[in-house]
Amino acid sequence: MLIGELSSRTGVSRRMIRYYEQQGLLESARGTNGYRQYDDQAPAVVGHIKNLLAAGLPTATIAGLLQCVHGDPARPVLSGCPGMVDGLQAERARVAAEISRLNTSQEVLDILLEAAVHGPR
DNA sequence: CTTCTGACA
DNA sequence: TGTCAGCA
Structure with missing residues (x-):
C-alpha cells in the first residue's frame, strides 16, 4: 500500500x-x-x-x-530485548516520581486557592 | 489524482 | 506538524 x-x-x-x-x-x-x-x-x-x-x-x-x-x-x-526491560522499568519509576511531584504542586495550589476564596473581595 | 522533497507567513 | 511549491 x-x-x-x-x-x-x-x-x-x-x-x-x-x-x-x-x-x-x-x-x-x-x-x-x-x-x-x-x-x-x-x-x-x-x-x-x-x-x-x-x-x-x-x-x-x-x-x-x-x-x-x-x-x-x-x-x-x-x-x-531483556536489556530494554531494565530501562523501561527505570523510565516507569521516573514517570511515577514526576506524578508525585505534580501532585505536590497541585496540593500547594489548592491550598492557595482555598485561601483566595476566603480572602478579601 | 497521488506522492516526493524542501522550506516556513 | 500543517501546508505550499514545483515535479513526476
Whole structure:
C-alpha cells in the first residue's frame, strides 16, 4: 500500500509517517516512481510507534524497542530485548516520581486557592 | 489524482 | 506538524 492508505488506515498523517522514517522507526520500499510502498504489517508497526511515542519514549529508544515488540498494538507482545526491560522499568519509576511531584504542586495550589476564596473581595 | 522533497507567513 | 511549491 502507498503512504496515503497507510495514513488513512492508521490515523497518522503522511507527514508524520515520513517523519517516522526519518527517525529510523519505519521502513519502506520504493516503487520505480519513487513512491514509498508498505507491506501489510506496516499498520501494526505504526500502531506500536504511536503507543511508544505516547509513553513518552525518545525515538532512539523506540527504534530499538520496535525490534522486539510484536503483535496487535492493542495487545503488545514484547519478546527478547531483556536489556530494554531494565530501562523501561527505570523510565516507569521516573514517570511515577514526576506524578508525585505534580501532585505536590497541585496540593500547594489548592491550598492557595482555598485561601483566595476566603480572602478579601 | 497521488506522492516526493524542501522550506516556513 | 500543517501546508505550499514545483515535479513526476
